[in-house]
Structures are given as C-alpha cells and as structure tokens.
Amino acid sequence: MTxxxxxxxxTARRPARSLAAATVALLLAGCATTGAPxxxxxxxxxxxxxxxxxTSEPPAASTAFPSTYEPLAHPATVLRNATVFDGTGRRxxxxxxxxxxxxxAGVGRDLxxxxxxxxxxxxxxxxxxxxxxxxxxxGVYPSPSxxxxxxxxxxxxxxxxxxxAEHSVWPQDPGFVRALAxxxxxxxxxxxxxxxxxxxxxxxxxxxARSVQExxxxxxxYGLKMACGENPKRVYGSRGRQPSTRMGSFASYxxxxxxxxxxxxxxxxxxxxxxxxxxAEPPKRDLKLETLKGVxxxxxxxxxxxxxxxxxxxxxxxAQEFDYRITAFHHAIEAYKIADRLAEANVCAxxxxxxxxxxxxxxxxxxxxxxxxxAAGGCAIIHSDSDxxxxxxxxxxxxxxxxxxxxxxxxxxxxxxxWLSLNPARSMGIDHVTGSLEAGKNADVVVWSADPFSxxxxxxxxxxxxxxxxxxxxxxxxxxxxxELGQPGEGDLK
Amino acid sequence: MTALTLAPATxxxxxxxxxxxxxxxxxxxxxGVAVAALAAALAPAVPAMAQSVAITNARVVTLSxxxxxANATVVIEGRRITAVGANVSIPxxxxxxxxxxxxxxxxxxxxxxxxxxxxxxxxxxxxxxxVSGEAAGFSAAFKVSYGVNPRATAIPVSRxxxxxxAAVTPVPGDxxxxxxxxxxxxxxxxxxxxxxxxxxxxxxxEAGARRTGGSRGAAMGALIRALQAADTIGPLDLTQxxxxxxxxxxxxxxxxxxxxxIPLMVQVHRASDxxxxxxxxxxFERLRLILHGAAEGWxxxxxxxxxxxxxxxxxxxxxPASFDRLxxxxxxxxxLIEAGVTVAFVPAGSDxxxxxxxxxxxxNAVANGVAWExxxxAISLNPARIYGVERELGALDRGKLADVVVWDGDPLExxxxxxxxxxxxxxxxxxxxxxxxxxxxxxxxxAPPFAYRRPE
Numbered sequence: 012m013t014x015x016x017x018x019x020x021x022t023a024r025r026p027a028r029s030l031a032a033a034t035v036a037l038l039l040a041g042c043a044t045t046g047a048p049x050x051x052x053x054x055x056x057x058x059x060x061x062x063x064x065x066t067s068e069p070p071a072a073s074t075a076f077p078s079t080y081e082p083l084a085h086p087a088t089v090l091r092n093a094t095v096f097d098g099t100g101r102r103x104x105x106x107x108x109x110x111x112x113x114x115x116a117g118v119g120r121d122l123x124x125x126x127x128x129x130x131x132x133x134x135x136x137x138x139x140x141x142x143x144x145x146x147x148x149x150g151v152y153p154s155p156s157x158x159x160x161x162x163x164x165x166x167x168x169x170x171x172x173x174x175x176a177e178h179s180v181w182p183q184d185p186g187f188v189r190a191l192a193x194x195x196x197x198x199x200x201x202x203x204x205x206x207x208x209x210x211x212x213x214x215x216x217x218x219x220a221r222s223v224q225e226x227x228x229x230x231x232x233y234g235l236k237m238a239c240g241e242n243p244k245r246v247y248g249s250r251g252r253q254p255s256t257r258m259g260s261f262a263s264y265x266x267x268x269x270x271x272x273x274x275x276x277x278x279x280x281x282x283x284x285x286x287x288x289x290x291a292e293p294p295k296r297d298l299k300l301e302t303l304k305g306v307x308x309x310x311x312x313x314x315x316x317x318x319x320x321x322x323x324x325x326x327x328x329x330a331q332e333f334d335y336r337i338t339a340f341h342h343a344i345e346a347y348k349i350a351d352r353l354a355e356a357n358v359c360a361x362x363x364x365x366x367x368x369x370x371x372x373x374x375x376x377x378x379x380x381x382x383x384x385x386a387a388g389g390c391a392i393i394h395s396d397s398d399x400x401x402x403x404x405x406x407x408x409x410x411x412x413x414x415x416x417x418x419x420x421x422x423x424x425x426x427x428x429x430w431l432s433l434n435p436a437r438s439m440g441i442d443h444v445t446g447s448l449e450a451g452k453n454a455d456v457v458v459w460s461a462d463p464f465s466x467x468x469x470x471x472x473x474x475x476x477x478x479x480x481x482x483x484x485x486x487x488x489x490x491x492x493x494x495e496l497g498q499p500g501e502g503d504l505k
Numbered sequence: 506m507t508a509l510t511l512a513p514a515t516x517x518x519x520x521x522x523x524x525x526x527x528x529x530x531x532x533x534x535x536x537g538v539a540v541a542a543l544a545a546a547l548a549p550a551v552p553a554m555a556q557s558v559a560i561t562n563a564r565v566v567t568l569s570x571x572x573x574x575a576n577a578t579v580v581i582e583g584r585r586i587t588a589v590g591a592n593v594s595i596p597x598x599x600x601x602x603x604x605x606x607x608x609x610x611x612x613x614x615x616x617x618x619x620x621x622x623x624x625x626x627x628x629x630x631x632x633x634x635x636v637s638g639e640a641a642g643f644s645a646a647f648k649v650s651y652g653v654n655p656r657a658t659a660i661p662v663s664r665x666x667x668x669x670x671a672a673v674t675p676v677p678g679d680x681x682x683x684x685x686x687x688x689x690x691x692x693x694x695x696x697x698x699x700x701x702x703x704x705x706x707x708x709x710x711e712a713g714a715r716r717t718g719g720s721r722g723a724a725m726g727a728l729i730r731a732l733q734a735a736d737t738i739g740p741l742d743l744t745q746x747x748x749x750x751x752x753x754x755x756x757x758x759x760x761x762x763x764x765x766x767i768p769l770m771v772q773v774h775r776a777s778d779x780x781x782x783x784x785x786x787x788x789f790e791r792l793r794l795i796l797h798g799a800a801e802g803w804x805x806x807x808x809x810x811x812x813x814x815x816x817x818x819x820x821x822x823x824x825p826a827s828f829d830r831l832x833x834x835x836x837x838x839x840x841l842i843e844a845g846v847t848v849a850f851v852p853a854g855s856d857x858x859x860x861x862x863x864x865x866x867x868x869n870a871v872a873n874g875v876a877w878e879x880x881x882x883a884i885s886l887n888p889a890r891i892y893g894v895e896r897e898l899g900a901l902d903r904g905k906l907a908d909v910v911v912w913d914g915d916p917l918e919x920x921x922x923x924x925x926x927x928x929x930x931x932x933x934x935x936x937x938x939x940x941x942x943x944x945x946x947x948x949x950x951x952a953p954p955f956a957y958r959r960p961e
Contacts, residue, residue: 154824155831185825241627347942351949367939368659368858370627377943387949398824399853406865406919413920418943466868466919495825499776499804499832504873505823 076177078227080216085113085477089124090458093133098140098432098447102425108138110454113477118448131472137463139428140447141196141455141473142404143435145314145361146341146394150200150215150223151176153184154398154494164203165210169247169254170267172235173298174210176200180223183492186398187217187226189505191481191490193402194463194470196455197228199439201236201341204316205246207254207263209236211302212314214439216475219490232440234338235306237264239317239326240372257322261329268333271303278304312338312440314361318372320345327356339438341394344373347380350387359390359438363400364407365414381408381430382415382422392434404431409464424464453477557582558927559595560911563604566878568611568886568900573878579609581907584930589901602925604911610881611901612669612908612928615863616817616849616888617770617797618856620671621653621660621689621697626857634857638680645705645731646754647684649675655689655697659858661937664691666861667916667923669908670699672892674770674797677708681717681727685758686770688892690908692928703892704770704795705762710778711829725781732789735759765791768891770817772797774829776804783812795891800830803837806844815847815891820870820883838883839874849887850880868917880917906930936961 088110095103097118109116109124116122124130151163162179165171180200190198195217202209213223214231239260248255254263277294284291305311313330317323317340330337339359340346344367346353346360353360360380367376377383384391393408395401408430415422436446445453454477461468473481482488486502495501558581565577567589580588580595588594595601624631633652638644653673663671669691677683683706689697708716713724734749734756747753761767771782771794779799786792796802796816802809809816820838825831841848850870852862867880875883882899889899897906907930914921926933944960951958 155827157827189824348946348955350946365859365862366855368623368625369855371625374625375942377939377946379943383943383947398826399821402823403821403853403869406869409919410865413918413922416920417922418940418947420947464920466865466917467872469872495831498825499801500834503832503834504836505834 076175076224076227078229079222079224080218080220080227080229081225082113082476083218083478083480085110085454085474087111087116087125087128088131088474088477088479089122089128090131090133090136090138090456093136093138093458094462095448096137096139096425096428096463097449098428099449100423100426100429102423105134106138108133108448108456110456110474110477113454115448115450115452115454115456117450131458133458136471137459137461137468138448139194139457139459139463140432141445141457141475142194142431143439143441143446144190144195144198144395144401144404145339145392145435145438146396147190147198147200147398147401148203148396149186149190149198149217149398149401150180150182150184151202152398153181154186164205166203166205166246169206169243169252169260169263170208170299171202171206171210172208172267172300172302174202175213175233176202176211176236177213177223177227180213180215180226182220182223182226183494185492185495186401187215188219188481188490188492189398190401191217191473191475192470192483192505194405194457194459194473195401196457196473196475196480197436197439197441197445198401199234199314199435201234201314204236204238204242207238207243207260208267208299208303209238211311212236214441218475218480219492228441230441230444232310232312233302233305234312234314234439235302237313237315239315239322240319241370242316261325264329265332267303268307268329268335271300271307272333274300275304275307306335307333309336312336312438314339314341314438316341318342318344320348322372324349324352327352327358338440339390339392342373342396344376344380346389347377347383348375350384350389353384354387354389357390359392359434360384361392361394361435361438363396364393364410378414379411379418379420381411382420382427385422385426385430386420390434390437391430392438393430394435405459405463405468406466409466412464424462427464556930556932557596557599558602558930558932559599560602560604560609560909560925561595562606563609563911564606565589565901566608566610566881566916567902568878568882569902571902576606577609579901579909581909581927581930584906586901586903586905586907586909588903602911607924608912608914608916608921609901610667610910610912610916611885611899612910612926613667613861613863613884614849614886614888614899615663615668615671615852615856615860615884616891617672617674617686617851618860619676620663620668620673620691620857620860621655621657622649622673622675623857624654624657624659626855635676635678636680636684637678638682643752643754643758644678644680644684645682645756646752646758647675647682648687648701649673649684650687650698650701653687653689653697655694658938659860660691660697661934662858662939663861664926664928664933665923665935665937665940667864667910667912667926668861669910669926669928670888670898671860672703672888674704674706677706677712677716677772679716681713681724681731682707682755682759683772685767688894690928692931692933700892700894702761702767704768705759706770706772706797708772709782710773710775711827712772721778721781729785729788731755731759732763732785732792736763736789763789763792765793768793768795770795770797774798774800774827774833776801776832778829779805780808783808783814786812799841800826800833800837802846803834803840804832806841806846809841810845815849815887816841817849817851817888817891819851819853820866820873820875821853835869835873838870838880842875842879847887847890848883849891850883864917865919868919871917877917 212234214228215226254260343360381391433446436442456474458472622634636647675684686704688700850866863884886899889895911925
C-alpha cells in the first residue's frame with residue numbers, strides 16, 4: 012500500500028524546534044560542520060511508486076501523474092557573512108550558509124567548507140529560507156487573465172472533489188517567474204472557492220518547465236480545497252441550487268462526508284478480505300469519493316477558505332463529527348477572535364496582511380491578525396491568493412510587524428519569518444524537507460539585498476534545491492516564459 | 506520653557522517598539538489647559554479645533570525648495586503652516602511635539618481610487634463608485650461626490666496610516682465615461698469633498714472597446730464624437746430638442762473638458778493606445794489629459810513628456826495581466842520620471858479600502874530605481890499638482906494648509922507608522938474600527954465578555 016507520508020508536523024506543534032535546537036547547539040559549540048543530513052530529514056524526496064505486480068491496491072491517486080521534477084545544476088555553494096533568519100525563529104549575524112548536493116549543510120561561522128565550493132560574498136546581505144505560499148492560483152488563473160485561461164474553478168457543482176488543480180496548471184504562466192523573483196521556492200496551487208469542495212491542490216516549485224509534473228514538489232501530499240461562507244452560496248444560490256445559505260452548505264458538506272465514510276468502509280472491507288486471502292472484487296474507483304476518503308485517512312490535507320470566526324468553529328465541530336483534520340483555514344479574516352481555539356485545535360490560520368472590506372465576511376479585518384494568532388501560540392501564515400501579493404510576501408509580513416508594534420504587540424522579525432516559510436510548509440506537509448535552513452533540508456534559500464522586512468529589499472539570488480534559479484544581476488539566470496518571448500519587454504527587469 | 510512629556514492618549518501610545526517615539530510636550534505654564542486641549546484633540550467623537558502646534562526636532566521632508574531639513578521645526582497655526590525651518594520661533598501657546606529626530610512630511614494624497622464610496626464591496630447598497638449609463642441615462646454627468654461618505658470606516662483606517670487627501674475617481678460602468686472625480690479630505694467632518702469635478706474619467710483600450718462596440722476604433726470614435734458634441738453645445742434652450750450623439754447632460758458635463766478646465770483622465774495601458782490618446786490633443790487643442798494605468802507608458806515616455814501629460818500608475822504592476830499590458834515592468838515609474846514625466850502612484854492593493862498602500866507603492870518604486878524624494882512626491886505633491894491644488898497642498902511650506910504627518914521612521918517603509926496626523930491644522934484621532942477590534946480581542950482570556958468591552 013502506498014501512502015503519501017502524512018506530515019509529522021501536523022501533530023507536533025513546532026516539530027522543527029528540536030532539530031533547530033540541535034543545530035544551534037552545534038553552532039554554539041563552534042563546530043557546525045554538518046555535512047551529512049540527519050537520516051530522517053530528507054527521506055521522502057522521491058514520489059511513491061506503485062508496486063508493479065499488485066494491481067488491486069486501494070486508490071492509487073497518490074501515484075498518478077508523478078513528479079518528474081529535476082533540480083537545476085547545484086554546485087556546492089557557500090554564502091559568506093550574511094545576516095541570516097534560519098526560519099525557525101533564529102537570527103545569526105555574520106554567518107555562512109553552506110549548500111551541498113542541493114541540501115543545507117550548515118549555517119554558522121567556521122563551517123568546514125569542502126574544496127571546490129563556490130563562494131558568494133553575502134556581506135551586507137540577508138539570507139532566509141525560500142518563501143512558501145500555501146495559497147496561490149498561479150497556473151490555474153494565469154496571466155494574461157483571459158477567459159481561455161480561466162481554469163481555476165470547476166463551478167458546475169458544489170462538490171467537485173474529483174478535480175485536480177494540476178490538470179489546469181499552465182506552466183508558462185509568467186506569474187511563476189515573478190513569484191520566483193520574489194523569493195518564493197514552493198507554492199500550493201488551489202482550485203478556487205466557488206465550490207464547497209473545490210478539488211485537489213498541488214504543491215509546486217516555481218521553476219520553468221514544460222509540464223506541471225516537472226514542477227511538482229516531490230513527495231508533497233495533496234490538499235483538498237474547501238470553502239465556507241459567501242462564495243459557494245452566492246454561486247449556487249443564484250442558480251436556485253443548494254447551497255443558497257450557510258445551513259445549506261453545512262448540509263451539503265455533511266452529506267458528502269457520509270458518502271465518503273461509506274466509500275471508505277467499502278474499501279476497508281475489501282482490503283480486509285484480501286488480507287485474509289479471500290477472493291474479493293475491488294470496488295469501482297470514484298474520483299470524488301477517493302479524494303474525500305484521502306482526507307478521512309489523513310493522507311490529504313484540508314485547506315479551507317473560511318473568513319468568519321463563528322463559521323470556523325462550526326467547521327471544527329464538523330471535522331470532529333466525521334473524524335478528520337482541518338490543516339489550515341485560509342483567509343481567516345477573523346482568526347484573531349478565536350486565536351486560542353485555533354491554537355488548541357492545532358489549525359493554522361493562513362491570512363493576508365490587510366485585505367478587507369470586499370465583502371461582508373471580510374469586514375472585520377485587523378491588520379494585526381497574523382500577529383495575534385502568533386501571540387496566542389498558534390500557527391500563523393501569510394498567504395497571497397494573488398499573483399501580485401506572492402511577489403512581496405515579505406512586505407506583507409513586514410506590514411503586520413509594523414501594525415503589531417503600533418498596537419503594543421512586538422514580534423521578533425526572525426520569529427515572524429516562520430509565517431513565510433516554516434508554517435506554510437507545515438500546512439502543506441513539506442516542512443520536513445523545506446521551510447527552514449536546518450541541515451539536511453532542501454537548500455531553498457534567498458539572498459536579499461537588505462533586511463527582507465524592508466520595502467527596499469530585493470531578492471537578489473534565489474536557490475531552489477541548491478540551484479541558482481533566479482539572479483537579479485545575471486540575465487542568464489532570469490528565466491523568460493514562452494509567453495513573454497518575442498513580446499514587448501522580453502527579458503526586461505520586471 | 507521646559508517641554509513636559511505627556512503620554513499620548515492614543516492606542517498607538519501603547520506600542521513598545523524599536524523606533525524612537527516622539528514625545529508630546531507643551532510650552533505653557535497652564536498645564537491643565539494643555540491637557541484639556543490635547544484630550545480634545547485626540548477625542549475620537551469630537552473633532553478638535555485647530556490650534557497652534559510646533560513639531561520640533563524633526564527630519565522635515567518639505568518637498569519645497571528647502572529640501573529635506575534635519576533638526577527642523579514645523580509650526581502650525583490654525584489651518585495653516587506658518588513656519589518651517591531650523592531656527593523658527595515657536596508661538597507661546599503652541600503645543601509642542603518633539604519628534605525625537607523622527608520624520609515629518611506632508612500628508613499623503615491618494616491620486617485616484619474609490620475611498621469613501623464603497624463600504625463593503627459585495628454589498629451593492631453601500632457602493633457609490635459607478636453609474637450604469639444605461640439605467641441612469643447619463644454617465645459623464647455622473648458626479649461621484651454626491652455619494653462620498655465621510656464616515657466610511659475606510660477613512661480612519663487610511664488616515665491613521667498618513668493619508669490626508671484623496672481623489673475619488675468613479676469607475677466606468679457600462680459606458681465609456683466613468684463620470685467626474687472629486688477631491689476629499691480625511692478629517693472628521695460632515696462633508697469630505699473639498700473640490701468637485703476635478704477630472705472626467707474615461708476608459709479606452711481593451712476596456713473601453715468592450716463598452717462601446719467591441720473595438721478600439723469604436724471607443725475612440727465614441728469619445729471624439731462626444732467631445733465634438735460638447736464643443737458645439739450652446740446654452741440650454743428648453744424649446745429645442747436635443748439630438749446630439751450623447752445625452753445632453755453628458756455633453757454639458759464634457760464642455761469644460763473640451764475647454765481645458767477639467768482634465769480628461771484616460772484609463773489606458775497599451776503603448777499604442779497611449780499614442781492614440783495623446784493625438785486627441787491635436788484635435789482638441791485645449792484638452793488636458795491625465796493618463797491612468799499606463800503599464801506600457803515607459804515605451805512611449807518621450808511622447809508623454811512632450812505632451813506634458815501626467816501619469817497615475819501602480820509602480821508594482823509587472824505582469825502581462827492582459828494583452829494591453831505585455832510590457833508591464835516595475836521599472837515603468839523610474840523610466841517615466843527619468844524622461845521628465847510627472848507621476849503619481851495608486852496603491853498596490855484595493856483603492857477603496859487600502860489607499861494608504863500608496864506608501865508601499867512608493868517604497869517599491871524606490872526599490873526599482875526611483876529616487877526617494879521623487880517617490881514621495883508621487884504620493885503627495887504630484888497628486889496636488891495634477892489636480893491644481895498645489896498652492897495649498899502637497900508640501901510643507903509657510904502659508905500652505907497644514908496637512909502634516911509625524912512618523913516613527915522612514916515613511917516609505919512598510920513597518921513605519923504615523924504618530925500624529927494633522928489635516929488642515931486639526932490633530933485627527935488616531936483610532937479606527939480596526940484598532941478597536943484589535944483591542945477588543947487582544948486578550949482572549951480577559952473579562953468582561955467581548956461585546957462588553959469598549960476600547961477607546
């Protein structure tokens with residue numbers, strides 16, 4: 012049986028801490044020469060593959076459309092003398108960041124640098140883990156925004172759990188390159204929020220590719236996009252269909268979970284029979300129920316668009332009723348009102364810095380939302396939901412820091428970086444391989460021209476798996492999508 | 506004369522941050538009066554009367570010939586600035602704000618957007634930012650000013666971020682023309698509009714084509730016919746039937762546009778559309794233009810500067826969001842400014858609810874090659890120039906209206922906040938609905954229950 016490894020992170024509050032502490036201890040001891048990654052750190056780096064002889068395995072969704080991602084050339088590189096946020100909440104001054112074989116090999120001073128390692132002078136620069144955006148529609152709502160490209164919402168039925176965002180992704184979306192230039196090294200592309208069950212998300216690296224498979228983040232679990240509130244009831248209510256009200260939405264969710272439980276039971280019964288050596292016909296696969304079963308089995312992570320506090324609490328009750336987990340509430344405008352409950356339930360709040368007022372459920376925004384969630388001990392995430400915002404997520408976090416300071420809520424900048432990398436990675440089940448600069452993790456690293464919480468900072472170099480995927484100062488490392496080739500401004504500094 | 510340090514009665518005062526916090530003091534022996542005056546100035550419900558204020562020990566960005574002054578003082582008396590400089594005398598009765606070396610600038614001026622006309626985007630009854638020409642029977646005659654709500658919750662949100670003035674520009678609905686823009690102040694008041702009919706909004710390019718018959722030629726043709734009708738319109742004669750190509754009310758509204766009294770604000774992006782738009786000046790010699798959008802402006806910067814046309818743009822726009830914007834780049838602003846074009850920045854976000862993000866726009870412009878002072882002008886002085894109110898607004902200079910902001914750091918940095926916002930000499934309250942919501946829920950364990958908590 013092939014299972015996408017559920018993230019340990021989802022049960023442990025801050026799983027990276029122990030590893031971080033170990034790294035720090037090593038650094039403090041002045042002997043941070045960590046060449047070999049810890050064995051468990053990068054284990055699921057390859058996609059699971061089906062057992063060739065066994066055709067009667069349970070739904071093999073996790074093995075379909077496998078990642079064919081290959082990192083670019085990634086010679087061993089050390090970034091010298093930078094100010095470093097390691098992504099776990101720590102800051103290092105005048106530190107080196109060593110990348111070997113596409114992995115972080117160490118952060119600190121006096122690292123043992125193997126011969127032949129390329130040296131980059133990063134003095135005066137800042138280095139952080141690559142930004143991870145857990146809410147993007149790049150590729151499914153690409154630029155140019157024309158009707159022919161609008162592939163993000165299968166708004167033909169309130170439950171389309173059977174659709175997969177990756178089948179809509181246009182790899183030539185120039186937005187991917189802009190995101191990369193903004194320091195993004197991983198992103199979750201979600202279906203839109205027209206439906207109660209929007210479909211499966213896909214986790215990508217914003218690297219130039221001919222197919223979406225070449226962008227798929229190896230080993231990343233799938234997510235399921237769900238939506239609360241105004242959007243589904245507006246879309247379907249206007250067509251005279253359920254849901255036209257919030258209570259209609261909940262009735263529809265619950266009916267779907269009941270179907271999913273029955274589907275799971277059918278498969279479980281089949282598996283028991285097979286295990287007992289009995290003859291058994293596998294049930295017919297149902298793509299919609301397969302996705303929901305994945306959630307019940309803990310293999311698919313629920314990312315739920317939900318603005319209002321009261322509605323989020325109802326959803327948490329529903330998750331208890333059907334025994335599944337919500338990984339993150341997205342947009343979560345009112346997360347600050349229930350920050351204690353979200354922390355207790357170990358559910359991340361993925362939010363904008365300051366968007367508000369565009370609909371009723373976005374009326375009660377505070378620009379300190381992320382900081383209040385963080386202060387309550389919760390998992391705060393700054394997401395974009397925007398092809399513009401994704402280019403400046405560091406500034407979005409900076410605005411929250413500024414507004415929080417004004418309200419008497421001081422957050423350490425190094426800690427706030429968890430909102431941009433480690434926490435979103437955790438919500439996507441990839442925090443064991445990215446999201447911080449701990450030794451053994453993928454070398455997803457950004458060199459900033461200045462303090463990345465300054466509006467003036469630019470991502471100068473962006474490394475994905477130790478490979479220089481973006482270089483502000485070198486056109487040879489600035490990809491141009493097919494769409495922009497031969498157009499006005501081709502190759503321009505965008 | 507010893508300045509007494511008072512705790513500002515604002516939410517902001519509770520901040521414990523890394524920036525040096527300006528101290529409020531007072532040059533007077535009558536302490537009680539000072540406290541009362543200050544309390545009045547900061548009380549949210551009652552707008553304070555303008556009074557004498559001296560902001561000392563400040564890095565003053567004047568945007569006048571004086572440039573940026575270190576260790577300077579700004580004196581406000583009544584509605585106006587009465588002195589700016591290093592060695593100015595402070596009126597005896599002035600409230601003194603020691604800026605602690607912090608920054609003082611002119612108030613921010615959003616050059617376009619919908620502030621005060623949209624309370625909740627998806628709640629139709631709260632929207633007054635556009636007209637259906639088909640339903641109303643007019644479009645150019647539409648004045649957005651009638652719908653401006655001085656009590657919109659977005660106004661304090663933006664004011665406490667340093668915005669003191671904004672142009673409210675209607676959005677074209679189903680017609681070519683969006684209607685007439687107005688200027689508002691963000692001071693608590695019964696009426697926010699201080700100058701009406703400051704621009705006529707029209708949309709060309711792809712968007713204009715969609716509204717007029719499916720092609721750019723249709724949009725330009727419709728615009729030219731409308732301007733011609735306006736050019737020939739006589740005094741209203743009720744005995745004569747109007748058979749012009751556009752409603753009579755629209756032709757009347759467009760007459761001052763053709764006469765050059767009101768600028769035509771053209772929303773356009775593609776370089777070729779900008780070129781065609783600029784040609785309108787050959788046909789209508791007195792026409793004054795403002796370009797709004799202009800993502801490909803840099804490609805025809807020389808033509809724009811020759812025509813003397815200012816440009817309102819989003820300096821962060823860098824995606825080929827449509828075929829009109831293939832050349833979009835964050836270098837647009839720097840290239841236009843380099844060519845000599847007057848530019849102003851719209852927010853990198855919602856122009857109805859986040860107009861204060863013009864600061865973030867300006868900061869990003871600096872990160873992409875614009876000089877700091879030029880970027881700051883693009884969100885203060887240049888909008889004032891574009892709308893012809895630069896004699897009163899946009900700079901810190903003796904005699905100008907006292908729109909003055911004291912900041913706790915570099916105002917183009919996104920982490921910086923204002924500590925004081927004066928609009929026409931009035932110290933405005935540093936509170937917003939958002940701040941109250943924050944205060945209500947900042948302590949989730951506390952008592953009494955949330956709905957009984959009434960933050961200041």
